[in-house]
Amino acid sequence: MTLTGAQAMRELIESADPAQGPAEDMKDLADLIRTLLHVDMKQDTRIRLGGNLFDVVITGSGLQARAAVALMDSIQGGCGPVIEDPESGWFYWLVPPGSSSRWEPHPHGVCIGAPHTITLPSLNRTAPPGPYWLRPSASDRLVPIGPLRGALAQLRPEPTPHAALAARLGVTTP
Incomplete structure (x- = not known):
């Protein structure tokens, strides 16, 4: 089964250890990925x-x-x-x-x-x-x-x- 970008992101979030937060240097990347997923899902998005x-x-x-x-x-x-x-x-x-x-x-x-x-x-x-x-x-x-x-x-x-x-x-x- 092929996952959409949003489904893949949701699976990654759900599989992550809740005690682990994103690395500081990865926060911007995560924000960017979320933003681009909104654009891909045909939604206006602020960047x-x-x-x-x-x-x-x-x-x-x-x-x-x-x-x-x-x-x-x-x-x-x-x-x-x-x-x-x-x-x-x-x-x-x-x-x-x-x-x-x-x-x-x-x-x-x-x-x-x-x-x-x-x-x-x-x-x-x-x-x-x-x-x-x-x-x-x-x-x-x-x-x-x-x-x-x-x-x-x-x-x-x-x-x-x-x-x-x-x-x-x-x-x-x-």
Whole structure:
């Protein structure tokens, strides 16, 4: 019998010695596995940015941002993962981890990483209502920040998220 990820996790938990807690260095891994199981089970899930997964560049989601996605499609042979949130009017571009520490201020995008979090839509959500995968997440790629910065500079997506993010997250922006 083949077990689902959730069933395998439940069996591991049930077979563990109750006196034994998870090793301190494994707590983050266990949290990550639980989170990814939620995504796999087609549930929205909140995940911490940074670490070994990804950071996020936030831009407006207007026509210029859609043109940036098309440009990244041609650069990457299919753009890396992008989430659209129609309610906020933002795109969330998933970029390599650590990008937020290397991201220079940009007039059309903000890059955030740890300690912030993001809610990932379930993998099967590809249309509104709510946030959805404009470009689905693939295990083999993220959006590279160099070409993304160039696309944003060239196409200037509006509205910019700077003021709203500064108020919401306490992020300082140019």
